[in-house]
Amino acid sequence: MTVLDHDLAAAWTPDAHGPRRDPAPLLPDREPVRVLGTPALRRTVDSPGGRELLRDLHRRLVVGRRFNQQATTLTKQGRLAVYPASTGQEACQIAVAGALRPGDWLFPSYRDTLAVVSRGVDPLETLTLLRGNAHCGYDPYQHQVAPLSTPLATQAPHAVGLAHAARMRGDSTVALALVGDGGTSEGDFHEALNFAGVLNAPVVFLVQNNGYAISVPLAKQSAAPTLAHKAVGYGIQGRLVDGNDAVAVHTVLSEAVQHARSGEGPVLVEAVTYRLEAHTNADDAGRYRSAEEVADWQARDPLTLMERHLREAGVIGDAEVAAATDEAEQLADRMRTLFHVKPDLDPMSLFEHVYAEPTPQLREQAAQLAAELAAEAATEDQR
Amino acid sequence: MTVLDHDLAAAWTPDAHGPRRDPAPLLPDREPVRVLGTPALRRTVDSPGGRELLRDLHRRLVVGRRFNQQATTLTKQGRLAVYPASTGQEACQIAVAGALRPGDWLFPSYRDTLAVVSRGVDPLETLTLLRGNAHCGYDPYQHQVAPLSTPLATQAPHAVGLAHAARMRGDSTVALALVGDGGTSEGDFHEALNFAGVLNAPVVFLVQNNGYAISVPLAKQSAAPTLAHKAVGYGIQGRLVDGNDAVAVHTVLSEAVQHARSGEGPVLVEAVTYRLEAHTNADDAGRYRSAEEVADWQARDPLTLMERHLREAGVIGDAEVAAATDEAEQLADRMRTLFHVKPDLDPMSLFEHVYAEPTPQLREQAAQLAAELAAEAATEDQR
């Protein structure tokens, strides 16, 4: 070979346009990480604080399931306009709260009401969107929870921007964005992960791969080896976890959050799970999936799984289960009470928060509505 | 471990939601594929038709460089409104034409005028967009070339749709979409690759990674190991090639097109190259890159490289170089002649192709313009 070739060889590495990352450490786990039913569970039990952690996860799972059930019941009673249940995905939903610190931010998607409630937001405030009385009933700054995002994946870039801003400020905040398997197809998902990689923002993306986007199965959504493999294209770390194993999700998410917090970069976590209920109460899941498939996954219910393994490991017994069930019933009671009170509705509020100050146009329109309401009230008084 | 665990282990492979691909075959070449200066060149020379292929590639490179030069000169003379030169990227530009068959489709980006001309489109018709007399001056159906796309990456989904349509029709058409390194950040790029993977559409994406998106260097564009690594996230094959090695680009692109044509799926090819000129004539590249860097890449000029290696290999000599130069000068001559004729401009054409039939509103507006033009003409006649 000539000297020229040698020179070129140096130039023609993948680094020709600057330093690039080695792909090897970015590739996800070969198999989804599991703890329940593996030797890792024993290690967790024996670790300092391990038993408490496991009991806490179990308790949250029990309460989480009850939350989903009660919200579903309220919907059947007409108290919620629509409810997209996370039944079957509770391991992911509750792990979120445990993996984040108070200052961290959560960016939920429309199905993630349980994650929001697990983070501490009041159930009534969380559910206003689905009840129909207000878009976002909670103060995002109280528990650092962004509004539930209905347009899919659009909140992922918000998480990146917030994490980036926090990092510039010198804060140790981590942002966690929740996306569905369907949501990963959206351009915003791509742009968010790319920005995260380039900015090295302290952000974690959790994809709850429940196998369906409404009726569309994963095979029609993506041909990727796993969704976690998408990480490599952004130079960020991919992780794959059993999304029905609450301990595994907790562990992997905690590691990811720690990775992001320490400045090592963003992480994309794929949790393989299943939604046991229909897409929403309005959906007819029988149109697109078989009863056998649902039964298969019911046999892998995250709650049953957890309870069985923790009992087996001697971490919980009847007392813990009873205590958790009690707490769950208290929540359900509270929800029933809360939702039996008619919501406070002020039509004039429609104009209040469009801008910091209503524009002259909105003042005119508000006056029109006020006059209409007054006229209506007068008519009713006359009766 | 219990039976339950065993059952679960089966469920918890990455295949839990259906068959997924093995990532290994999707990962790109570890180093960009090179032919020039490697033993592969000799093999090419000795293969049937090898010499002809190499001479043809060389000839096209010479002509392509001249095209860029002449278009740049025409721009300085005010004959083009703006010109984004592909100088330095000619190896990629001309390889495109060679890799495609007549029935195949090309989806170029705004910088790819040389690729369009190499495919057979008339230079005058190709350049109307940049001259300013018409948006797309050529008939896309004549040579199966979509209009040059100005909004970046937006033509990538078009390529997927066309390839998918052709496949449904049973045609053996392949679509090739050209995107820049910057363009890979757009949501449309992601959505196109994802659709391609899911539909298994016969489409090839060629990313000409020239290190910059206007002033933004690759390191601020992507943290990926290589852009070709993005393929794995879509379950499609990634390839990495030395974009200044015309033979390598030709080889890899031809393989990719064949891969797509045979139904094996889409391919993402990253060609590492460099734009030797500024972004366009209006750009000041000195603001964002050093003279040394440009000089480094000038030393790796695809044309010099090709000529040197082919001479060394005894494939071309002075005669071939002279013949190629002649052809190049003929093209340049023709361009000068073509562009010295004033373009035909009919203001009334503005209304002709907005819809199949002008709407009543457009007919009114056309009448207004016609009246104005008549009045102007009358005024000029009076003088």
Place this chain on the structure above:
Amino acid sequence: MTTATPSRTRAAGATTLASALNRALRDSLREDPSVHILGEDVGTLGGVFRITDGLAAEFGADRCLDTPLAEAGILGTAVGMAMYGLRPVVEMQFDAFAYPAFEQLVSHVARMRNRTAGRMPLPITVRIPYGGGIGGVEHHSDSSEAYYAHTPGLHVVTPATVADGYGLLRAAIASDDPVVFLEPKRLYWSKEDWSAEAPAPVEPIGRAVVRRRGTSATLITYGPSLPVCLEAAEAAKAEGWDLAVVDLRSLAPFDDETVAAAVRATGRAVVVHESSGFAGVGAEIAARVSERCFHHLAAPVLRVTGFDIPYPPPMLEQHHLPGVDRILDAVGRLQWEQ
């Protein structure tokens, strides 16, 4: 997320808008092999509103394709399909979820024919369920017609009746131009005596229709507001007003002839639509009616529209939507005492 799909109880002879649309799609697929439907959940599920119900089963998954969840990708793919000679019909799941496809629509779908001097037309139909009144959560009730009507190169149509649902959708799919087909989702389950056996011939796009003759004033409206206007016209009788009602059906192109004639006949006009008023389609209607009928007008053209606010949560939407009272109030302000 999906909103409730009200149960379809079938009265004898009565057909819903939803099933007329389904029938139009089926007939189009049957008659023209180049017609292909694509979108989120349009295949196996039949769409969240069931407008594509049964079509994948009858015509195969390729003709009625479940796509990945990415609206720009869906419309961009449709562009490529149209380039190859197909006639794609795209379903956007809800109004606000068409926004990710905005660039494809405005920069390509609307302009490709013009860009290529007529050589590369894109006969794409983009179906968008739009509007409120269905108790939908945020992003499920937008009226986005003004964005599309303002974009040269697009036709924008919206049916308000079952028969028009069929006829306009057939016309949209048959059109060699891209058509944004806006489906008033709260009328999906409204019924009419319409025979699926002998559907009306496909009318060309661009003609408004007078739904009710009247002498006092003219209501100009379209889509989901038509039934409200007709109700208002009935109620107006009690006030002594005989109101004409014009249903535009096509926002672009606009039927100046029918509209101007209907306004000249009464000398007074109110434009009614759900979408926010500011720079809405109603502004265009009011402006061109004022321009063309100036000397016939006894009063300014008034508008009754949604407020200039983001669409409200379900429990407050009735205050936002133009209702009968608000329309009658506007009619009352048409300077009758002069």
Place this chain on the structure above:
Amino acid sequence: MTTATPSRTRAAGATTLASALNRALRDSLREDPSVHILGEDVGTLGGVFRITDGLAAEFGADRCLDTPLAEAGILGTAVGMAMYGLRPVVEMQFDAFAYPAFEQLVSHVARMRNRTAGRMPLPITVRIPYGGGIGGVEHHSDSSEAYYAHTPGLHVVTPATVADGYGLLRAAIASDDPVVFLEPKRLYWSKEDWSAEAPAPVEPIGRAVVRRRGTSATLITYGPSLPVCLEAAEAAKAEGWDLAVVDLRSLAPFDDETVAAAVRATGRAVVVHESSGFAGVGAEIAARVSERCFHHLAAPVLRVTGFDIPYPPPMLEQHHLPGVDRILDAVGRLQWEQ
């Protein structure tokens, strides 16, 4: 791609709109540490129009950030930054390249304050160079203001003078509401005697200004069409017309007071803008002026706008853009003989 950046020859005391905008950004960055600029090529290059020239050097790459090439990502990232208390200023490179960010703008930026009952305001400024007349190739000359003006929750402003460039941009950045700041790119290099030493105080958004008093008729315009209208008003003198010219500056909110007063004073009005007329901002202006000034109008409000066609290639753009003659023609049609 980028269009030519004309050379900036500096007359003594004369300042260009471009440098006034640059100065407004610099002053904002200096005075408020929460102000952050982000966009394509805004850092090292200083933007393709050099509006951010020197800012990365002076304030660091974090305060003036070169982003990846993805407009939805840019605006979405800005949303997150604003949620954390920053005041992002986003640059979209050209009008048509803001379309990929349409969903973020309409579904989030415009609605977050309302969605959260005022708890999560998004003080984001989205700078968009817009309009034609610069010989730009396709997608580089769109006038997209109607899309934004129709969207509740956004303020939409556009300067037509150097002083307003500075004042309005400062006001936009200072505003606690999201502002779409439309920069008429063909005025970037227009010069005025404006002192960068003592810039005018920042005015609140929402006030129009009468640029020329007149008695015969009122031209209502904004942004790139202001100089054309002023020129038309000069030319109109020869026809015996004394035209008033109103510069809206803010499309939303709209200054009804100033506009209505200016129209009532003359009884005749022509609205002028570059964007396509159909369902454009001019329709809103004409509709509301007709509504509010009905009995003062001697003629219908006319509109002179771009045609309802995709923006033409550079060599034909002069036929599309409203020019002095077309404006005077419209003034001539204001029924003077009555």
